Amino acid sequence: RIFFEQSGGGVTFSGGEPLMQHEFLLEALKACREHGFNTAVDTAGYSSAESFISIMPFTDVFLFDLKHPDDARHVEYTGVSNIRIIENLRMIIDNGKNVMIRIPVIPGKNDDEATLIEMRDLLMSLKRDNLLKISLLPFHRIGMAKYNKFGLAYRMNDTMPPSTQRMNDLKHFFSETGIKVRLGG
Template identity: 40%
Template sequence: MAQQATILNVQRFTLHDGPGIRTEFFLKGCPLRCDWCGNPESFTRQPEVGVFANRCISSELCDDCKLVCHDLQMLIFTDSKLDSIDRKQCSSCLECAQVCPSEAIRPWGHSMTVDECMKVIIQDRGFYERSGGGVTVSGGEPLLQSDFVGQLFKACKQQGIHTCLESSLYANWNKIESLLPVTDLFISDLKLMDSQRHKQYTGVDNHKILENLITLSATNKPLILRIPVIPNINDDEDNIKASADFILQQMQGKVRTLQLLSFMRLGEEKYQSLGLPYKMQDLKFDRAAFQKKVEKIAVYFNQRGIHCMIGAKEKAEL
């Protein structure tokens, strides 16, 4: 049986997750639940449907979803428009999403084999060669489907294509180790240094992540580290200093670039489509003052000898 994975999205011609022009595969499923995550559709491994009520034409004009649904009690209508789905009863067969003419019901996730992914990659190969780009696998958490990643990256290396893995590194080390021979670049996060606060805001403690970062840095594999800077959560002096100390002392400074990603209020509509609460809904902050703070944080890291930049665009190494 061909190796396959649950893919959330394939983004072509991306410039922000690795050098050059890239083709990026977002794999579905993640063990973390970061409060600020803008991609809640990546949480679960299995495909699921998203409901965008404002796009519904009205059941009086269109009843396609009713015709294919195996249990009409799962479809919840308000004023003749689809409002939500009873997810406890829904089997995620996705038939309603396949027939909806207005994309009021959208499928989140589909299966792709390594061969199917490679067909897309080969189409874009000329862009990699001209820009120093390649293929990035992200998530969700791609290490949940590490066997697939390994097979895909092996196929890429056979074609001489640069590979990049973007991961939280919340996994057993053996999964990461198995990918070392076929991965050219790693991208990971340093969200919070305090383990209890890390668990409070992401759902898991950071012990495994920090251990894997230390072990990975010892392999001398190229590593880009990112800090998603979140107002009033990890932008305080203690956390920033602890992050710098960890990079310099525990990782021996073996980070190619530290990227600061300023918080953006993203994904609210996607949370609504899945019937999930958006935990950053009540966060209020001054955008201009916050951005100045991020700039000062970047200066601090650079003064300590850590190459730091704001944003995620990486230059190609031609």
């Protein structure tokens, strides 16, 4: 409690996907609210609208991942459609909740010109005062060792992290939305 009061911090729920344990998340968010803690939910957005509606009153900010704007490619890369994800994001923003967008930048997957333009256009269509910022998260290979340790195939062996220059160029590109952009989390 002392650390919380001195830092002005709060509680962030992440995972995995915190909404996969919706009932627990809701109760934990309520408890945080009762104790005066600021709350954040880090989500990929693939949950029911009802789950989001129930936690919105107890969530101060959503950290919302956007992996790909194109539905077919989103399905190809993640195994799920992005239609529900974008609908949930739009609903959260339209309900006045604070949102920070997190975009993983994965060379060869979501950093081509057409995809970037589509992502920027999507963000511009969502722009409101409560869309606080865009965080561009460069792909990294930190998980590679874990895959090897468990004898799993690491399918991103040939993917290298984007260069600092590339990330700076993307920061400039997305700043055209008028939304604050930062590199990293």
